[in-house]
Amino acid sequence: METAEAKNFKKVDIIFECQDCKPIEVLDTNLQRKPDDIILDIIDSGLKGRGGAGFPTGLKWKFTKNESAEPKYVICNADEGEPGTFKDREILDRVPEKVFVGMALCGYSIGAKEGIIYLRGEYNFLLKDLNKKLEKFNKQLKERNLDFAITIKSGSGAYICGEESALFESMEGKRGEPRNKPPYPTSEGYNAKPTVINNVETLVYTTMICNLGSDKFKELGTKDSRGSKVFSVSGDTPIAGIYELELGMSLGTFVEEFGDGDTKSVQVGGASGHCVPRKYFEDTIIGFEGIPTGGSMMIFNSTRSMYNVLHDYLEFFTEESCGQCTPCRVGCQQLLEGIEAVKKGERRPSYLEDLKKLASNMNLAAKCGLGQSVANPFNSIVDNFKEEIIY
Amino acid sequence: MSNTDALIKNLVEKHGNSRNSLMPILQGVVREERSLTEDAMLKVAEALDISAAEVYGTASFYTFLDTIPRGKNVIRICKTITCHMKGKDEIIEALEKELNINVGETTSDKQFTLLTANCLGWCHKGPVMLINDEIYPDLTVEKALEIIQEYAHNTK
Ligand SMILES: Cc1cc2nc3c(=O)[nH]c(=O)nc-3n(C[C@H](O)[C@H](O)[C@H](O)COP(=O)(O)O)c2cc1C
Ligand code: SF4
Secondary structure (H helix, E strand, O other): OOOOOOEOOOEOOOOOOOOOOOHHHHHHHHHOOOHHHHHHHHHHHOOEOOOOOOOEHHHHHHHHHHOOOOOOEEEEEEOOOOOOOOHHHHHHHHOHHHHHHHHHHHHHHHOOOEEEEEEOHHHHHHHHHHHHHHHHHHHHHHHOOOOOEEEEEEOOOOHHHHOHHHHHHHHOOOOOOOOOOOOOOOOOOHHHOOEEEEEHHHHHHHHHHHHHOHHHHHOOEOOOOEOEEEEEEEEOOOOOEEEEEEOOEEHHHHHHHHOOOOEEEEEEOOOOOEEEEHHHOOOOEEOOOOEOOOOEEEEEEOOOOHHHHHHHHHHHHHHHOOOOOHHHHHHHHHHHHHHHHHHHOOOOOOHHHHHHHHHHHHHHHOOOHHHHHOHHHHHHHHHHOHHHHHO | OOHHHHHHHHHHHHHOOOHHHHHHHHHHHHHHHOOOOHHHHHHHHHHHOOOHHHHHHHHHHOOOOOOOOOOOEEEEEEOOHHHHHOOHHHHHHHHHHHHOOOOOOEOOOOOEEEEEEOOOOOHHHOOOEEEOOEEEOOOOHHHHHHHHHHHHHHOO
């Protein structure tokens, strides 16, 4: 089988770069353009959402613009709860104006007057500074006669509220329980009105595409994964931290750069992502054509027990499941108790096959992405590290 | 009027009395009082003209909207995998010993509650803990103890 050629390792400096780009000037330049031209630019850039699901950003904006209901909303998803992800906090801390400008340009493009940042409660320490900067920014918008203003709403410690429809419920003062889809947010989001919801990083890229032009962005990455992405690198690495890298490199290249020489596996995409063992590093492309990631890259070396890793993830899902639908609420508990029973010898190793089927059924039957994605870590860890789960 | 009543009144004035204001109001009460009493939830329900069950339903969903009494300082130690690998167990043990309580409990002088939390978003700087809204990354046992002692000293 022919596989796409992997890209080389390349550090990029678009997100955090702040020397040449004055965010407010990007806004000024682009307010001279027609809303449709901005949306076409974002579509042309090939930018896909950086929050995990990877929906084309330009299309999301276009669908929302095409809706007739009013008012419309722009929401910045800063709930960042996926284990191993910490880039959105860093972006909001270091270059918040780039996020604000992305929201304002989106508002201008789709015809929204209100922007809201949903900030996870764990990041409340950012509030004071962000509110101060927002006050200034909102004033700048007023001076430009742009009818748009941004406020912040806080979360209160619930991973599921990062899921877009649960996030709307939370903003509406309710339990963070995901809604049925359709309708999608572009037609019925916050307050059941047309809503663009984008990840923090996605919004910064929209600002930068408006600044650099879509061609410049397209020069980076591959056909399916345009541009670059901010990675949160943690675990067994001597250089844990945040790195912006061109998309499309192989996991092997990544590990060469970040591993400690003894890397056994990498969990790509956080607890809800996939575990890739060493033997597949070279063949795995980091990007939408291979393994997509919201940016979380957790590296494990040979001293780590993959049973402990899986156990931690399952505990996480069991606690964070909203409990609304049975496949997920009961399924997470059963998977956790199941691997504990196999470990203790109370169940035969073949029980793992039953558990894998359960995880796959959850993928089909669960209502939202949380329950649906538990099979990713479960099946990839059990398949590749069966001995560690059993003995 | 009790302190809680006045607090709720202020919060409702600031955020409005629509259903969409429920979270900021509950968050405001927790910020001042660390947890929500039955009485506080009843008052909020009354102010927003919704049933108390709706208020409790929302409050009980969120980890940070505690409905059982908490200490003046709520410590949350991240227990997710990377902090686990970097030694959160030792930190927890040391704090349990220092405060003479187990995870989930509050000291008898109501100064500290010790809890664990899922990923706090500092995996590159674990282990890490949150005390109220403040974050403390790159912990060692010594550092964690020092921080706790400082809080104990400042809130005496
Ligand atoms: C369980 C779950 C948690 C999620 N958490 C987040 C999150 O913390 N931040 C985020 O941007 N998207 C999160 N998402 C994805 C959002 O639902 C949504 O797709 C995203 O905010 C869209 O923005 P984007 O297109 O810019 O990526 C989560 C999805 C699920 C199913
Ligand atoms: S899959 Fe899990 S988190 Fe999602 S709606 Fe069902 S119970 Fe809730």
